[in-house]
Amino acid sequence: MTTGRYSDHDHEHYERPRRRTRPRTKDRPTYDDAVDARVVTVDRGRFTLLFEGRRVMAMKSRPLGRKGVVVGDHVRVVGDMSGVDGSLARIVEVVPRTTTLRRTADDDDPVERVIVSNADQLVVVTALADPEPRPRLIDRALVAAYDAGMAPLLCLTKADLADPETLLSTYRSLGVPWVVTQLRGEGAGDLGELLDRLRGRTSVLVGHSGVGKSTLVNALIPDAHREVGIVNAVTGRGRHTSTSAYLLELPRGDGWIIDTPGIRSFGLAHVQPENLIEAFPDLDEMIETCPRGCSHGTGEPECGLDEAVLAGQADPDRVESFRRLLAAREASSDW
Numbered sequence: 001m002t003t004g005r006y007s008d009h010d011h012e013h014y015e016r017p018r019r020r021t022r023p024r025t026k027d028r029p030t031y032d033d034a035v036d037a038r039v040v041t042v043d044r045g046r047f048t049l050l051f052e053g054r055r056v057m058a059m060k061s062r063p064l065g066r067k068g069v070v071v072g073d074h075v076r077v078v079g080d081m082s083g084v085d086g087s088l089a090r091i092v093e094v095v096p097r098t099t100t101l102r103r104t105a106d107d108d109d110p111v112e113r114v115i116v117s118n119a120d121q122l123v124v125v126t127a128l129a130d131p132e133p134r135p136r137l138i139d140r141a142l143v144a145a146y147d148a149g150m151a152p153l154l155c156l157t158k159a160d161l162a163d164p165e166t167l168l169s170t171y172r173s174l175g176v177p178w179v180v181t182q183l184r185g186e187g188a189g190d191l192g193e194l195l196d197r198l199r200g201r202t203s204v205l206v207g208h209s210g211v212g213k214s215t216l217v218n219a220l221i222p223d224a225h226r227e228v229g230i231v232n233a234v235t236g237r238g239r240h241t242s243t244s245a246y247l248l249e250l251p252r253g254d255g256w257i258i259d260t261p262g263i264r265s266f267g268l269a270h271v272q273p274e275n276l277i278e279a280f281p282d283l284d285e286m287i288e289t290c291p292r293g294c295s296h297g298t299g300e301p302e303c304g305l306d307e308a309v310l311a312g313q314a315d316p317d318r319v320e321s322f323r324r325l326l327a328a329r330e331a332s333s334d335w
């Protein structure tokens, strides 16, 4: 018997349909004995899975073909699930993803790739000072979040060093929720507000080097042991042994976070103005009158957004913020 479960469903939109070189086998195994697990991290083709509270190593099995398996994936697995040294299970299916976050193409790899799946919140970690906030990068992260259908959260670290007001004024009209944290200096350590925002969700933490992301992860999950500090003077990167994303469970089952030491920028080339404006329901209805092919950017002739502003039907700050994000798609800046 064949089931649809192992058909060649492709959840990765970046992949062009591939010509099938082998006929679909009628007698493909159905893996009734497969169990559910979640991908914790990926290292050179080997996957660390979480299964019944323990870590199990696994590899992809043949039926998956070239389909990617990424951190955050819920997978179906067969084989040795003992997790003992040297054991290796096999991933036979990737459960359809609810969200995907991609990193940008780069010189080494011209394809935008999914790096993390099934996260519902993107936490943009930014220091209020040392290093200075980089609004362009925040904007790009927000575009990635809106496009992926993930809720954005600004996490402003090092509140002992600077006041958040200047930065927040830039994001107020976007309505992005925010929390401030402080893990050094007097009165440091209260993460209650952040924990409230993380509870019951899977959150991806992104941020460029030195913003205090590892410090934060270690404070949230004391046995995470993420490496802190020492930025390499030559590469500008932290001294991470691994650059892969890593899924961690918050204490007391309060939710999941995915740390992403390796992400240096987001793939936004695929983001269409129409995808982005969907995250702005108040503006979405204003573009119905736009001429065909309108990109809704600044200076577009007869864009419905301008008309709505003139008619007092749209908040000019909202329109400006939307257009700023639209323009941030094109900026190519790394973390």
Ligand SMILES: Nc1nc2c(ncn2[C@@H]2O[C@H](COP(=O)(O)OP(=O)(O)OP(=O)(O)O)[C@@H](O)[C@H]2O)c(=O)[nH]1
Pocket: 157, 158, 159, 160, 161, 181, 182, 183, 184, 185, 207, 208, 209, 210, 211, 212, 213, 214, 215, 216, 227, 228, 229, 230, 231, 237, 238, 239, 261
């Ligand atoms: N003043 C101040 N310093 C902080 C705070 N949180 C972290 N730091 C310091 O900022 C530096 C960078 O912290 P990390 O946690 O390594 O930053 P990171 O974002 O993980 O950076 P990479 O490891 O390079 O990816 C360290 O020296 C921390 O001690 C804070 O709340 N206030």
Ligand SMILES: [Zn+2]
Pocket: 287, 290, 291, 294, 295, 296, 297, 300, 302, 303, 304, 305
């Ligand atoms: Zn328009």
